[in-house]
Amino acid sequence: MTKPMDREVVAAKVAIEEEWAYDRRAERLSWRQMRDRSALPVERGGLGYPLGIATLQARADAYFEQIRGTLRVGVDERRARQEGEIDELIRLAIGDIKVARAAGDVKASADAELRLLRYQEREAKIFGTDAPTKLEATVDVVDDRAVTAELNSALLSLGGDVLPVADDSGDYYFEARTPQMLIDALPKAIRKRAKRLGAH
Incomplete structure (x- = not known):
């Protein structure tokens, strides 16, 4: 024993x-x-x-x-600290913009606006909100209708407005793979002129 x-x-x-x-x-x-x-x-x-x-x-x-639990807490704490720091930097940049504009200092205002933009981009990365706003179009066509269809399908999936094709028809073109529910959610005037093109 x-x-x-x-x-x-x-x-x-x-x-x-x-x-x-x-x-x-x-x-x-x-x-x-x-x-x-x-x-x-x-x-x-x-x-x-x-x-x-x-x-x-x-x-x-x-x-x-x-130590697994402490590692998770460490990551969460670091993220919370980064979020707090970004919030403070954004607040300071907005304050600097207001002061510069009140003083009529265009250069200082532009510098502060650039800082604000950089901070907002960092904030989007921290929160993971930058991905849905990215639109990657791989267009290998020259036909206006096909380009418009690809663009409209991407815009529609992001909740944006759609564009009529650049000809006199006034039709709205979408790729064949565009979900019908997205097209159904469009205003009636656009829905009536919606046309699908084959996927490329």
């Missing part, structure tokens, strides 16, 4: 091994490099005795499970 003191020593030794294994993984060492380094003396970055690869994997995983 193991004595309580022996159990405490073993638990302390395992805790040291877990943290050591996790730290070496964070340094991007391979399992073989970790196995070799574990045998080195403590003064040279080892444990002073060799550990097998399976044991090292188990120790690193166990330590990660222990």
